[in-house]
Amino acid sequence: MSDVETTFDRLLKLPGVMGAILVNGEGEAVRTSMDSTSSSIFAGKMRPMVKMARALVHEVEPTDELTYLRMRTLKSEILVAAENEHMIILVQDTNILDEARRNSSSSSKKSE
Amino acid sequence: MSDVETTFDRLLKLPGVMGAILVNGEGEAVRTSMDSTSSSIFAGKMRPMVKMARALVHEVEPTDELTYLRMRTLKSEILVAAENEHMIILVQDTNILDEARRNSSSSSKKSE
Numbered sequence: 547m548s549d550v551e552t553t554f555d556r557l558l559k560l561p562g563v564m565g566a567i568l569v570n571g572e573g574e575a576v577r578t579s580m581d582s583t584s585s586s587i588f589a590g591k592m593r594p595m596v597k598m599a600r601a602l603v604h605e606v607e608p609t610d611e612l613t614y615l616r617m618r619t620l621k622s623e624i625l626v627a628a629e630n631e632h633m634i635i636l637v638q639d640t641n642i643l644d645e646a647r648r649n650s651s652s653s654s655k656k657s658e
Numbered sequence: 659m660s661d662v663e664t665t666f667d668r669l670l671k672l673p674g675v676m677g678a679i680l681v682n683g684e685g686e687a688v689r690t691s692m693d694s695t696s697s698s699i700f701a702g703k704m705r706p707m708v709k710m711a712r713a714l715v716h717e718v719e720p721t722d723e724l725t726y727l728r729m730r731t732l733k734s735e736i737l738v739a740a741e742n743e744h745m746i747i748l749v750q751d752t753n754i755l756d757e758a759r760r761n762s763s764s765s766s767k768k769s770e
Contacts, residue, residue: 584718591714595707602703603731606696616728619715 550632551577557634562642564622569593571631580637588635592626596633662744663689669746674754676734681705683743692749700747704738708745 554568554577565580567588575589600612614627623643625636666680666689677692679700687701712724726739735755737748 587714587717591710591717595710595714598703598707598710599729602699602707603729603736605699605703607731607733610731610733613730613732616730617711617715618725618728619719619722620725621719621722624715 550629550634553629554634557636560636560638561646562639564637564639566637567635569633569635592633592635596626596628662741662746665741666746669748672748672750673758674751676749676751678749679747681745681747700749704745704747708738708740 550568554566557563557566558579563579565584566578567575567580567585568577569589569592570576573589573593575585578585580588596612596615599615603610603612612628614625616626617624618640621640623638623640625634625638627634627636662680666678669675669678670691675691677696678690679687679692679697680689681701681704682688685701685705687697690697692700708724708727711727715722715724724740726737728738729736730752733752735750735752737746737750739746739748
């Protein structure tokens with residue numbers, strides 16, 4: 547299993563995950579936990595957005611680079627990370643995610 | 659001063675703020691703390707990205723709505739929030755921002 551597939555499996559265990567999609571360099575969903583309609587919308591439309599974001603970051607500061615893109619909606623938080631030619635899209639439920647973040651911050655503080 | 663301008667001034671006081679731009683419905687930077695080159699790149703290029711993100715969110719789930727967009731780069735985190743016809747773009751230093759988030763989470767936990 548490739549590194550990117552290992553990362554994909556790890557992401558699926560994160561709190562509040564509603565779905566994850568692994569997109570290859572041709573814009574095809576090679577692995578997905580979502581229905582085929584959502585998968586193909588995400589796979590097809592996210593690439594031009596990431597391309598636009600990368601170009602913007604480079605134009606403002608040529609030595610800087612996009613690491614990920616996050617879209618917050620009323621219901622979910624969508625993370626898009628590009629690893630080499632692949633792209634990972636992760637959709638999480640905002641309520642569960644926010645709760646997990648609060649807990650995680652406080653427990654990491656306790657262990658200091 | 660309008661609500662959106664009050665919000666703008668409040669954002670400028672956040673940790674690690676490198677700059678903020680208030681963009682009107684015509685895509686012009688009506689207030690900015692950044693240089694004119696960066697302001698016009700952000701003001702002009704962010705709108706099509708936000709439009710694309712909104713369309714994507716609606717297509718996947720018609721009852722859902724984009725609240726904000728975040729781009730993480732090696733050096734900064736760029737937040738874009740749309741309020742009515744205005745758009746607020748906020749650029750923060752990642753190191754200062756991450757440190758502030760850790761502190762804020764732990765202090766809010768302490769006061770529970």
